Amino acid sequence: MEATRIQISLFLCLLSCASSLGTRYTPDWASLDARPIPDWYDDVKFGIFVHWGVFSVPAFGSEWFWWYWKGSQSPSYVQFMTKNYPPGFSYTDFAPDFHAQFFDPEEMADIFEASGAKYVVLTNKHHEGFTNWGSPYSWNWNSVDNGPHRDLVADLGAAIRKRSLHYGLYNSLYEWFNPIYLSDKQSGFKTRDYVEKKAMPELYELVNRYKPDLIWSDGDWEAPDTYWNSTGFLAWLYNDSPVKDVVVTNDRWGKGCYCKHGGYYNCADKFTPGELPNHKWEKCQAVDTISWGYRRNMKLSELMDLPTIIKDMVNVVALGGNYLLNVGPTSDGIIVPVFEERLRGVGAWLKVNGDAIYGTKPWRVQTENATVPVWYTSKSSTVYAIFTSNPMQNSFKLLTPRTSYNTVVTLLGNPEPLKWAPLQTSGLIVLLPDLPFTPAEAWTLKLDEVA
Numbered sequence: 001m002e003a004t005r006i007q008i009s010l011f012l013c014l015l016s017c018a019s020s021l022g023t024r025y026t027p028d029w030a031s032l033d034a035r036p037i038p039d040w041y042d043d044v045k046f047g048i049f050v051h052w053g054v055f056s057v058p059a060f061g062s063e064w065f066w067w068y069w070k071g072s073q074s075p076s077y078v079q080f081m082t083k084n085y086p087p088g089f090s091y092t093d094f095a096p097d098f099h100a101q102f103f104d105p106e107e108m109a110d111i112f113e114a115s116g117a118k119y120v121v122l123t124n125k126h127h128e129g130f131t132n133w134g135s136p137y138s139w140n141w142n143s144v145d146n147g148p149h150r151d152l153v154a155d156l157g158a159a160i161r162k163r164s165l166h167y168g169l170y171n172s173l174y175e176w177f178n179p180i181y182l183s184d185k186q187s188g189f190k191t192r193d194y195v196e197k198k199a200m201p202e203l204y205e206l207v208n209r210y211k212p213d214l215i216w217s218d219g220d221w222e223a224p225d226t227y228w229n230s231t232g233f234l235a236w237l238y239n240d241s242p243v244k245d246v247v248v249t250n251d252r253w254g255k256g257c258y259c260k261h262g263g264y265y266n267c268a269d270k271f272t273p274g275e276l277p278n279h280k281w282e283k284c285q286a287v288d289t290i291s292w293g294y295r296r297n298m299k300l301s302e303l304m305d306l307p308t309i310i311k312d313m314v315n316v317v318a319l320g321g322n323y324l325l326n327v328g329p330t331s332d333g334i335i336v337p338v339f340e341e342r343l344r345g346v347g348a349w350l351k352v353n354g355d356a357i358y359g360t361k362p363w364r365v366q367t368e369n370a371t372v373p374v375w376y377t378s379k380s381s382t383v384y385a386i387f388t389s390n391p392m393q394n395s396f397k398l399l400t401p402r403t404s405y406n407t408v409v410t411l412l413g414n415p416e417p418l419k420w421a422p423l424q425t426s427g428l429i430v431l432l433p434d435l436p437f438t439p440a441e442a443w444t445l446k447l448d449e450v451a
Contacts, residue, residue: 022245027235029261035238037263037280040166041214041248043359044118045317046350048343049170049216049284049326050156051123051292054130054147056331057094063293063328066091066128067176095130098147103333109159111335115343116350118358119166121216121324122156124206129175133210137202148333153210168214168248169206173199173228175219189227200229204236211242217252217262225254225261234262250282264322276319276362283316285309286326287342294328294336303338306345307441311388313346313357314442318375318386320362349440352413356384356444370397370427384412385445390435396445399427406449411435418445 025031055063060080068074069081070091081089112120125131125138132152134144143152153169160167175181181194207215215237220228230253238244251262259267264280272283286292287309290302304312313323325346327339335343350357360377367375371391377384385398409418409430419431435443 025235025238027231029231032231032234032238033261035263038246038248040246041119041264041322042280044166045322045357045360046115046117046313046346047119047121047166047168047322047324048112048115048117049121049286049292049324051126051170051294051326051328052132052152053123053126053293054091054094054098054128055126055293056328057097059294059296059331061295061297062291063126065293071176091128092141095141095146098143098331100143100148100150100152100331100333103148103152103155103329105155105159108156108329108333108335109163109165111340111343112160113163113165114347115325116347116354117165117325119168119214120156120160121168121170121214122153124153124169124171125202126170127172127174127176127219129172129178131202133206135202135205137198137205157210166213167210168216169210169212170216170218171203171206172219173217174222184227185222189223192227192229195228200233203233207237207241207243213243213246214248216250220252220254220257223255225257228254230254230257272316273319276366277321280320280322282322282324283312284324284326285312286328287339288326288328292326292328294330300338304342306342306349306439307388309342309346310349310440310442314375314386314388317357317360318362318366318377345439349438349442352438353386353442353444355379355412355446356386360384365400368398368400370399371395374398376400381449381451383447383450385447386442387445388442390441391432394432396430396432397423397427398430398445398447399423401428401447401450402426403428404449404451408448410446410448412444412446
């Protein structure tokens with residue numbers, strides 16, 4: 001009997017140990033794609049994307065400045081350089097002017113927190129190859145050895161985490177003009193020197209040093225995932241890295257991976273599906289519709305206004321996505337006032353309407369157009385109906401919700417229950433109060449106990 005009890009105890013211990021160790025993922029897409037996305041990511045819904053690098057110094061055209069100047073030799077970029085810089089000036093000559101002298105990570109993090117965002121993704125390295133930390137694999141082409149002479153990834157990360165926000169890092173796999181990468185490319189990617197000596201050692205170091213909650217991969221599309229050894233890296237990330245239980249990744253891990261492999265799906269930049277996808281996704285969108293990096297030549301007409309941002313975010317969340325809104329700091333390290341104004345405007349709207357965004361799930365119907373267009377989100381037996389235009393009348397019709405005797409309707413920001421009456425088969429008509437003014441031009445009805 002005693003031996004039996006010992007055997008049972010040993011079995012239970014082994015079972016407990018196996019459970020605590022969790023699933024082990026193998027370096028193949030079938031296994032890696034089966035990993036559940038950590039819950040925090042679906043709950044947070046809204047994040048801030050930050051494109052910052054040497055491209056912020058010329059601050060002309062876009063963050064692809066170097067490529068358009070020296071790669072495709074776009075006439076407007078060539079003319080800009082010819083007119084404003086001396087002969088022989090190289091792109092690397094911009095780096096010393098990437099001063100970040102006004103960069104206050106606490107102040108920047110305050111702006112991001114005020115926006116209502118729950119996660120922030122900073123460019124660790126864009127396609128230009130310059131790292132915003134002291135990468136030992138990017139000698140003298142990083143923010144510690146050159147330019148700001150400080151670890152921007154660490155400084156912003158500390159301020160972000162102090163505010164209990166999640167911190168993610170964008171990482172470009174390829175580098176436009178890295179000679180080792182270009183040599184591999186010349187071989188048809190039969191050699192892998194760049195991956196083995198630069199890209200992957202740097203990425204492992206980045207994860208071990210900064211422990212990001214999210215890795216936003218990019219710059220993958222010229223080569224297959226087998227060249228990048230993406231599955232090998234992700235298996236380590238999910239099994240053995242210091243962030244294995246919390247880290248989230250996207251789908252940019254090699255040619256053909258978009259919308260197919262990895263963690264959540266980005267698909268194309270600014271992607272919005274026409275219907276509810278069957279996989280978690282994210283839309284990345286820039287306030288400046290022309291560029292992800294800061295541009296000195298941007299025009300007000302090229303920027304998203306607040307109602308457009310809110311409408312875009314509501315659409316994305318109703319379709320089960322996350323919304324990652326981008327701003328580009330100046331080379332001085334400042335979020336320019338027009339970007340700050342947009343972010344604080346989003347935050348003011350979320351203070352009133354955040355219950356309809358954070359922690360919600362797509363409802364059985366995502367949108368309808370009765371009185372005005374409406375987007376639906378849900379939590380348990382509560383449904384939120386978000387409308388992004390003023391109906392200019394007191395009666396408001398919703399065709400889809402099925403009411404009951406216990407149904408209660410309120411306007412977020414106003415605790416008083418609203419009068420309503422059921423329609424014949426489904427739906428209801430609500431008597432709206434005078435809608436409060438909001439620069440976002442969006443309001444939310446909360447419907448408790450509906451189906």
